[in-house]
Amino acid sequence: METFDFDLFVIGGGSGGVRAARMAAQRGVRVALAEQGGTAGLGGTCVNVGCIPKKLYSYAAHYAEAFEESHGFGWEGAAPTLNWNTLKSNRRKEIGRLNGIYSKLLTDAGVEVINARAQIAGAQQVDVDGRSLKVRHILVATGGTPFVPDIPGTEHVLVSDAIFDLDPFPRRLVVVGGGYIASEFASIFNGLGAQVTQLYRGEQILRGFDDDVRHFVAAEMRKTGVDLRLGADVVSIAKGPQSLDIAIKDSTGALSTLQADAVLYATGRVPNVRGLGLEAAGVKLGWDGAVEVDENYRSTVPSIYAVGDVTDRIQLTPVALAQAMVVVDQLFGPAKGKPARSMSYEFIPTAVFTHPNIGTVGHSEQDAPKHYGAVTIYRSEFRPLKHTISGSSERTLMKLVVEDATDRVVGLHMVGPDAGEIVQGFAVAMKAGATKAIFDSTIGIHPTAAEEFVTMREPVSR
Numbered sequence: 421m422e423t424f425d426f427d428l429f430v431i432g433g434g435s436g437g438v439r440a441a442r443m444a445a446q447r448g449v450r451v452a453l454a455e456q457g458g459t460a461g462l463g464g465t466c467v468n469v470g471c472i473p474k475k476l477y478s479y480a481a482h483y484a485e486a487f488e489e490s491h492g493f494g495w496e497g498a499a500p501t502l503n504w505n506t507l508k509s510n511r512r513k514e515i516g517r518l519n520g521i522y523s524k525l526l527t528d529a530g531v532e533v534i535n536a537r538a539q540i541a542g543a544q545q546v547d548v549d550g551r552s553l554k555v556r557h558i559l560v561a562t563g564g565t566p567f568v569p570d571i572p573g574t575e576h577v578l579v580s581d582a583i584f585d586l587d588p589f590p591r592r593l594v595v596v597g598g599g600y601i602a603s604e605f606a607s608i609f610n611g612l613g614a615q616v617t618q619l620y621r622g623e624q625i626l627r628g629f630d631d632d633v634r635h636f637v638a639a640e641m642r643k644t645g646v647d648l649r650l651g652a653d654v655v656s657i658a659k660g661p662q663s664l665d666i667a668i669k670d671s672t673g674a675l676s677t678l679q680a681d682a683v684l685y686a687t688g689r690v691p692n693v694r695g696l697g698l699e700a701a702g703v704k705l706g707w708d709g710a711v712e713v714d715e716n717y718r719s720t721v722p723s724i725y726a727v728g729d730v731t732d733r734i735q736l737t738p739v740a741l742a743q744a745m746v747v748v749d750q751l752f753g754p755a756k757g758k759p760a761r762s763m764s765y766e767f768i769p770t771a772v773f774t775h776p777n778i779g780t781v782g783h784s785e786q787d788a789p790k791h792y793g794a795v796t797i798y799r800s801e802f803r804p805l806k807h808t809i810s811g812s813s814e815r816t817l818m819k820l821v822v823e824d825a826t827d828r829v830v831g832l833h834m835v836g837p838d839a840g841e842i843v844q845g846f847a848v849a850m851k852a853g854a855t856k857a858i859f860d861s862t863i864g865i866h867p868t869a870a871e872e873f874v875t876m877r878e879p880v881s882r
Contacts, residue, residue, distance in 0.1 A: 424555055426452045427752075428450075429454070430452070431559070433455030436561045437727075437744070439740075440559055442525055443744070444752055451532070454534040455534075465564065468515055472515065480507050487500060489806075504589040540697040541697060559726070562696065563729045563730060564735065565689060565690060566687075567690045568685045571655065571656055573664075576664055577657060589612070594616075594666055595609075596684065596685045596686065597619075598620030598622050598624075602687070603618070605684055605686060616647065619654060620649070620652065625638055626772070626778075630784035636815075640774075640776055640814060643813060655668065655675070660679070666679075691705075698711065702720065715763070718750075736768065739768065746761050767847060771839060776836050776837055781831075782821065783830050783831040785797055788821045788831055791830075795823055797880050798819065801816070814836075818836070820856070826855065842873075845870075
């Protein structure tokens with residue numbers, strides 16, 4: 421009988437990898453996890469250089485506008501100023517605390533954590549920290565890494581992984597990109613007090629989102645002070661005596677130059693597979709390096725699995741966690757009394773922490789007819805109660821997409837404060853198949869913004 425050092429070897433200590441390792445160990449099997457960043461890297465992109473620190477900085481960025489808005493409510497006094505070093509220090513402490521929690525979860529479950537880079541040496545062999553281990557199953561959960569296009573001067577740019585500890589705070593920041601990472605950091609640093617210019621070569625930011633949402637949030641970001649330039653392509657970046665000089669070509673081909681103290685490139689992420697030995701082991705990779713997997717996240721090599729951003733699926737932390745549980749259930753059986761889990765990609769909610777926030781679940785107005793045929797659109801735009809005396813001109817957008825044949829709500833979108841918090845609850849209803857009639861029969865909580873979703877009666881288009 422063949423013997424193995426471990427039943428499951430996980431490469432990568434991000435959210436998906438940690439979840440799989442911990443839950444597999446709780447099934448009573450032998451598990452090891454290798455994280456080249458050591459304990460400080462546990463939690464992966466989300467905890468260390470992604471959603472957690474980004475959300476903390478997003479909170480920080482709201483305080484300046486909150487102070488201005490407070491005057492309408494009778495608050496007086498001198499405006500506070502940002503201590504950038506205090507924010508960075510407090511963020512580091514919180515991330516360190518979370519790293520420690522992840523480490524304890526793993527060790528308490530009986531997982532052997534190896535603080536080193538691992539390489540796949542065969543279908544059931546891993547080389548790590550001077551050891552060659554024979555393992556029954558391998559799970560690749562190495563996430564993604566920022567992509568920067570090859571243009572002159574890219575040695576002068578930052579990626580999102582490095583933006584949190586930027587020193588000194590940039591008085592002028594250029595953000596290149598039009599996706600959610602670029603748009604979030606443009607909003608955040610604008611709120612923190614930087615002069616922000618966002619450059620995107622496309623016709624509108626946030627490609628793939630509902631068109632109403634895209635245009636609405638772009639207008640709101642401009643109102644707050646972000647200099648959003650569309651149809652703008654960076655040609656080169658040069659380091660001058662006092663600034664970085666960015667050469668830009670617009671949609672007509674005209675050239676111009678922009679000066680900045682820092683340039684953030686947020687032009688997408690690619691799977692982090694370099695040097696893992698996947699191809700040599702026979703694992704098929706996609707055009708962008710993504711590990712190709714089946715519905716149970718098994719690669720073309722039966723003993724090797726992959727979850728999270730290293731695969732070509734939806735790149736969200738909760739998705740990676742759910743995928744990890746599918747793998748554990750498939751390999752070692754589900755928890756007692758529970759069925760084996762599967763992963764559905766229908767009605768996955770998501771939020772974008774621009775200012776104002778975006779929350780969305782289901783299909784856009786543009787995409788829904790491809791799946792459901794005829795649809796009816798309900799839309800509401802309004803000034804929130806808070807801003808009737810705050811002095812802010814910020815507005816909120818809410819939108820429903822309804823399938824005509826069944827009356828089912830198949831798309832729900834919001835731009836406004838706490839959009840993610842509001843949309844999460846509606847995602848449960850949509851997953852359960854809620855119809856527009858059910859929305860209409862639900863009593864709203866008054867006065868809230870969320871009640872608008874159950875009071876929209878008149879369609880705006882069909």
